Amino acid sequence: xxxxxxxxxxxxxxxxxxxxxxxxxxxxxxxxxxxxxxxxxxxxxxxxxxxxxxxxxxxxxxxxxxxxxxxxxxxxxxxxxxxxxxxxxxxxxxxxxxxxxxxxxxxxxxxxxxxxxxxxxxxxxxxxxxx
Numbered sequence: 535x536x537x538x539x540x541x542x543x544x545x546x547x548x549x550x551x552x553x554x555x556x557x558x559x560x561x562x563x564x565x566x567x568x569x570x571x572x573x574x575x576x577x578x579x580x581x582x583x584x585x586x587x588x589x590x591x592x593x594x595x596x597x598x599x600x601x602x603x604x605x606x607x608x609x610x611x612x613x614x615x616x617x618x619x620x621x622x623x624x625x626x627x628x629x630x631x632x633x634x635x636x637x638x639x640x641x642x643x644x645x646x647x648x649x650x651x652x653x654x655x656x657x658x659x660x661x662x663x664x665x
Contacts, residue, residue, distance in 0.1 A: 557645050557652040558618050558628045565632060565641065566613035568605045574598040578646065578655040585659045597657075604659065608634035613641075626652060631662060638662040 557576075564573040577594035585604050592600065612633045619627040626645040631638060640662045645652040 558615065558620070558626050561643060561645065561654060562613050562615055562628065562630055565630065566610050568610045570598055570602045570605055573601070573654070576645075576652065576654050578648070578653040581654065582656040584657070586661065589658070601657070608636045608639070610634050616640075623647070632659070 561573065561576070564570075574594060574597070577597060579594055580591050581594055581597035582591050583589055583597045583600060585600065610632060614631045614633075615628055616631055617629040619625070624647040628643055630641040630643075632641045633639075638661075639659050641660075642656075642658045643654055644656040646655050647653075
């Protein structure tokens with residue numbers, strides 16, 4: 535009987551943890567979809583944004599506008615996660631290869647944990663160098 539109770543307690547555990555979406559995967563998926571409105575909900579109050587060598591630290595609303603302008607001209611086709619850093623529980627970093635209708639771009643971003651959720655505080659989009 536104790537074994538049955540133990541099994542009933544242990545079995546639901548994978549389902550409880552399955553709802554935790556990896557912030558890197560979530561951000562990569564939003565970039566792939568070109569869903570800047572949803573992505574901007576995870577912005578820090580200020581975002582260090584660099585697009586094709588032009589960049590600065592912008593308030594989140596201005597960063598959303600600049601990113602929307604880029605994605606209006608470069609519709610995403612696919613995203614491949616090239617590299618991720620998850621060793622620090624309060625920091626995430628990833629490098630993506632973003633393929634759009636107008637070219638291939640190396641994209642990197644960092645996320646910082648604030649109040650139990652991750653905020654995007656840096657995003658860089660630059661032309662992918664040929665191999």
